[in-house]
Amino acid sequence: MTKTVRSLLSATALFAASGFIVFGAQTASAQAPGSDARMQKERATCDGVQQDRAACLREAGAARQEARRDGLTTPSAPREQVNALARCSEQPGPDQAECEARIKGGARTTTEGSVMGGGVIRETVTPLPAQPAR
Incomplete structure (x- = not known):
């Protein structure tokens, strides 16, 4: 019985840890440059800036395309x-x-x-x- 409980607890802990790892990876990739979630966030941002919406969306699309080519950098x-x-x-x-x-x-x-x-x-x-x- 003790061995079964210990195995069950180990399996539960392993399952929970893998869930946190997967959730953390999804959260990190959701905001990665070039991701769909990042693009949606940037499109929503275009509604709250003083820039022309069409120009903002063009820039967001260009940034997404450049990020997918690994060309989007932040200068020092x-x-x-x-x-x-x-x-x-x-x-x-x-x-x-x-x-x-x-x-x-x-x-x-x-x-x-x-x-x-x-x-x-x-x-x-x-x-x-x-x-x-x-």
């Missing part, structure tokens, strides 16, 4: 800064230095907003020297 922080500074190089002369100051941040730069909210706004205040009176 240094790479993000290199990309941002490269965009500044497209600005005309005086604006380029101001753009770089906004990207690099500093004591006079504030950042607010989010991509989901419609954009990240960086503002840098540059004091100008007083102009002589005429």
